[in-house]
Amino acid sequence: MVTLLIALGAFVAYLIAYHTYGKWLSQKIFKLDPNHVPPSVEFEDGCDYVPTSKSVVFGHHFTSIAGTGPIVGPALAVIWGWVPALLWVLFGSIFIGAVHDLGALVVSLRNRGQTVGDIAGKVLSGRARILFLGILFLALTIVLAIFGLVIAAVFKAFPASIFPCLIQIPLAILIGSYLHRKGVGLLIPSLVSLALMYLSVAFGDVGLLLSFNSTLAGWPIFTWVVLLLAYSYIASVLPVWLLLQPRDYINSLQLVSTLALIFLGLICAALFGLDQGAGKQSLEIAAPALRLNPEGAPFIFPFLFITIACGAVSGFHCLVSSGTSSKQLKNEADAQFVGFGSMLTEGFLATIVILACVAGLGLGIPEVVNQVPTGNLLVGKEAYQARYASWGSATGLAAKVGAFVDGAANFLKALGLPATFAVAVMGVFVASFAATTLDSACRLQRYVTQELAVQLKLKPLTNKHAATVFAVGVAGLIAAIPEAGQEWKLANLGKGGLLLWPLFGATNQLLGGLAFLVILFWLRQKNTPFWFIIPPAILMLLLPGLAMGLYLFQGDGAWLTGTTPNYLLSSFAIATVILEVWIILEGVKRWRKPVS
Template identity: 40%
Template sequence: MSAVVLLALGLGLMALGYFVYSKFIAEKIFRLDPDFKTPAHEFEDGVDFVPTNRYVLWGHHFTSVAGAAPIVGPAIAVIWGWLPAFLWVSIGTVVFAGVHDTGAVWASVRNKARSVGSLTGDVVGKRARSVFMIVIFLLLLMVNAVFAVVIAGLMMKFSSAVVPVWGAILVALIIGQLIYRRILSLAVVSVIGVVALYALIGIGPSVPVQMPEQVGALSGNAVWILILFGYAAIASLLPVWMLLQPRDYINGLQLFIGLIILYGALVMFNPALVAPMYNTNLPEGTPSMLPLLFVTIACGAISGFHGLVAGGTTSKQLNKETDARFVGYFGAVGEGMLALGAILAATAGFATYGEWSAMYDAFGKGGVNAFVEGGAYIISNGIGLPETTAATLLTVMAALFAGTTMDTGLRLQRYIFQEWGEIYNQQWMKKPAIATLLAVVSCLVLAFGAGADGSGGLIIWPLFGTTNQLLAGLTLLVVTVILVRLGRPMWYTLAPLIFLMVMTVLALFAQLKSFYEAENYFLLGLDIVVLVASILVAMECAAALKRVRQEKVDATS
């Protein structure tokens, strides 16, 4: 089958979702009000609460939620065949992720930009809030620790990407000043930023920066991880307009241009999908597709991390409530397009089935390497760009998005410590610098606790998918309860919630069995914790909905 046909089908479904389904959800279910005074205006402080142009805010939200996960998950899941991955990404983006992200932004904006974790205490109950906060903390630990490993690994392997990755920070700082101080129009600033980024990508191969394999007692990989956390700590304390917004906005534009290049090359090259539609020749040890497909591909279909960004940073910058549709739903569509690109690169980016099967000789293989190598093959054959340059382009794309997610993730982790300070009346934890220090230390303990190379976060990464989907279920639960209280239709959020919770619990049981057989008792214990949390969430979900519906019956009787 031609990869162009799959591309057209995927983009068509996502366009239908945004122009038709999201309009219905925004107007009839969430009833977004352009005259509602958003927290960005109510609590404007120039640091975290900043009314923001919707295009700039979309760039922040989209690149914060995208990261490396919508590349890694789909590029691993195609081991089961391209059709299951394609269907879950396409349907998940339209029916699950878009509604989840828009609903999370709306719920937070309507409640003074409080995080969904904090809202859970009021909407569902204190027990659910406790579970939510633990799950959030675990997820942020995983994201921050692992994305640092991903970026460090990319810079160690592709030395040509170092200058573009770090040069993008300087570009963002300059762009931030130009936008915030209204020195130039947004259109002009956008052109300048994109040109500067691609100039850096062009320069990268000419000035490779290679970190030594060993720096004193630390590996080169570990040194990069420490540098990344030092940068992320500073970035999390700066006003959002200074670095976070412009970095995310320019990266968002860069991604879309990168996708246009990849999609354009795909159309011109018109390769066949060498991977099977449904793989019946799975490598030994590959787990069952059901239910693990739905947790292997989280970002790109639906992801709980999106709810953290929506209620953590995005809701504090929303200029008008109606912007939630563009920022939230179209942000999910953008991530779905990235996941679709990852599927195409990982299934059509190989000359033969033999080359593809050599890449996917075991479960967990593929990922970023399949995306970069497969995408570079397509771009090189489609538009004639040298494979080295194409690989640098895709590597920088993956590293920049992992970096923006890490920036936002550490800021969100700082918010979690500050919220704990608020909940437990610990004034010292509410100070930004101390909360940031606690966030960094907790990540570094995980990263370096299992070895000097800083890759400790990879130990618990197998639980990312289930933990992430549990968090998405909790977010949908909060939004559903709010809708029921307002007397609005609930099935548009409840149906995805039920499906997600069933698949997550089944996946947890499947992982429980595999961890036990592998005698991995550490992950076995963590799996049990997440499984218990899932069951508690399901029970709280049923109890909260029953309680709210009974309250409405009593009020009308």
């Protein structure tokens, strides 16, 4: 029952936070005004600036900010115990993450829909704008280089998820085209598409669908990466109403409905247990509350706060808030629902992920020795230990996603759903999140590239097609690099993003700290109280810097001083720290000047 009480308590806490702290921020601090003309109306162009209802923008925003972050981060962080992970997700999402997302959205709404990087030039300095945009470009390049691999890996691990994910694209285009002409709502057509998606999951292991999924699952990783980047280019230059909005809305319904199923399954498992052939197993937390020294793991501080980003606070969210969502909201008053509400929803998702990994796994998982199933069922602490015996056994995409998928699938089985269907639904859940993030990241990178091109006077890259080709091309070149020590052949290509991925966690959280600086200086210029911004801003500037320093200099595996130095990562890390310090100095310099 402890698991159920935690889930219910988190749900209630998020509702209270939305209607208290979120309402205070929206009405008393940011003073959201429904009569204020938003950028989507003032600069409506039918492509990027499109006035849209809050439910549709919420769907886009939530699916874009979530990605696989609130899954893989918490699924790894529970190696330090479930209590630290849960506390960081709960309090971080309410007092840091939701404030960050809402603040970035409002600041962009009041500045023509510009990104926080561009707005930094107004509130800090022209140099800060270029420095900030440079960090944004680096972070988004890593996302684009790695997320094609993430989706391909999910497709290979869960082939039944391929067709349901792919079919969403033509369905979304058909819905977007029809609704744009007719001017009706997205809900009914999206529910029909959602039903078709679930049917394709149910019959994914039968006949032609089985053959289709199996064939595509056998494609090389790099083939998937190239196709997904090409798709991202197309998706990012099309009008938002044609693909981005309907696809994200369909995905949001799918993701929220799946989250609801998981939650209902958790309730059933807590009340009635689950019998998978080895006797009824009750739902209990199998993980330790606190585990300070897991084998091979770094110390919990500061790495817990870097490992769990999405779900607590993530700098990537400021890009979505100020890059795409601010250009679509047709009413400024909807910012609380989209910005604050989406982050709390993601926090609840991260809470469910934690419970799936520390309690859902304990309901039973197949024992695997040397990648071969033994036929035995592991339950309770044995199941947790099988996935979290050491840092090495818990890291890697397959291990992190697999722990969540198996645990959450057990919740669905408690509802009476077949095992194959339950696992396939969770595979689609993960792949869909990753795909929407890839779409949005490519469009965001186009905005950042165009803004940088204006500042650096690179006129050809101010064109949206040229900027997108450049963004996709850079990511594709990085992705094409084989892993260290591997030959240049097709089977080894597509994993180059992994070379820079260890840097992303700290860089991503650093973006959050820098976004807080922009929000802080903007509030100061408006003579608005900003005291509540200072603690999270300091925290999100110090923690990533500390983590970066430990990555560079601590232990035998240190990037710079370790036994086998990684000079590529070291160079990027040092450059990122220099940019951070430079921007902070620009802030200190600006703070000394009187408020204009």
